[in-house]
Amino acid sequence: MHTTAYQKLTSGFYDRPDVLTIARELLGKIIVTSFDGELTTARIVETEAYAGVTDRASHSYGGRRTARTEIMYREAGTAYVYLCYGIHQLFNIVTNKIDIPHAILIRGAEPITGVPVMLRRTRKKIADFTLTRGPGNVSKALGITLAHTGESLLREDFYVASDGFVPVPEDIIATPRIGVDYAGDDALLPYRFIVRNNKYVSGNTVQNKVR
DNA sequence: GGGCGGATTACCT
């Protein structure tokens, strides 16, 4: 498997005003990491949009700027990685203009290349659907850590690409986001995008409800 | 300087 047919997404893909459109279009795209010469790739099947200062579920709600959230205000195509529950490192992609803190959480992906490397990183023995299902597992399998927060996705060893595949519209479902009950009414917004019937999508209960 | 809780996961009953 070579990456020569992959077209790296450019600044223009990320630098657009509608974070929901970008989150939807990221379905089917491929995350590529080649840290320490170890190539791992996986096709995105689940995303969540976080719509900046007006979104109560977002870390940047109300324009909050801290050492951690500062990354969200950077240029489109920057990686925002943060620690959740003291254990899991969650990978987001910053979108829109500088100072507009939109971000998209990558919640699920389907392994393509480098499964043995992913198995070692996750300390799993078998490559079942849990390998890259759920945001914590996606980062772990692809080797994405807190050290990558603030880094550009336009670089050579960490980016998102297209191989021309696009899910048909009927296979894309929008649902409420997972684990954001604290956000009041905003927890009900359909800002989560999933590929229908894909086993690498988390939260199947919600998926079934929406069906 | 201290206390609390989370954009989760895996393993338990």
Place this chain on the structure above:
DNA sequence: GGTAATCCGCCCA
């Protein structure tokens, strides 16, 4: 369905 694991970020003092 319940909960332990595990720790940084955030807020308040």
